[in-house]
Amino acid sequence: MKAAVIVFPGSNRERDMARALTLVSGRAPTMVWHAETELPAGTDLVVLPGGFSYGDYLRCGAIAARAPIMAPVREHARKGGLVIGVCNGFQILCEAELLPGVLQRNASVKFVCRDVHLKVERSDTPFTRGYNAGQVIRVPVAHGEGNYFAGEGTIGRLEAEGRILFRYTDPEGKRDPKANVNGATNAIAGVLNEKLNVLGLMPHPENHVESVVGCTDGRGLFAGLVAHFAQAA
């Protein structure tokens, strides 16, 4: 699996992401600076990491979404290539209109940094084939603006088309307002685009891939991607 991690000024989770990708896939990703105008040849997976790209000026992800590297990222997605945006990366994908909706300030108006439980809604995507549908995983979140919002029509379409991939739940997988850390519409933690090849999620699976930190629930996402590309090859 040839992965490229995009680095914007103000990205701060790109090394966690690179470490997770290297550990699980056995191959280090290429780090690609935002000012580049092309992706490395043969890139399978593009990852937009977390952080505060461009200092969150104007709006989270707004300026990064217009960075030069986003043109080839957009093209990669258009051709069906896989793209993942985590946290600030999710905000960037929404601002770039590669995903619908927007991440608003948390309903609590506070930055939230803790482990959450996510229900994996389906396992028949390249991103979740390492999990079972309905499985609950524990991964950390760390964000001030993760409250997913979209118009009613858009939310209805996302639900009907099975494009909500992760939802905040309690440890048993049940919806609970207390488990919805940021007040997201329908407890949405991760969404897919129409073609199911672009994923944005607020939580950080890359931080739960090693037993030394006490949990490896995030590993399935990367292991699933490796299996996906091994099968495609």
Add this chain to the structure above:
Amino acid sequence: VRQGKVFDIEIADGDAAKAEATLKEAAEKLLANTVIENFKVEVTGPAPQAAPATP
């Protein structure tokens, strides 16, 4: 309560209609996120002459 942002933008070209079109485009493309925000563009006429530099 309404909360928002105001951008004061100076445009070199003196044509008001052109300026308005340019600013609308800027608002749609970048300055506003139209999923949750709306915007209003107002052209207020030529900028005041810069004050002469104080010695």
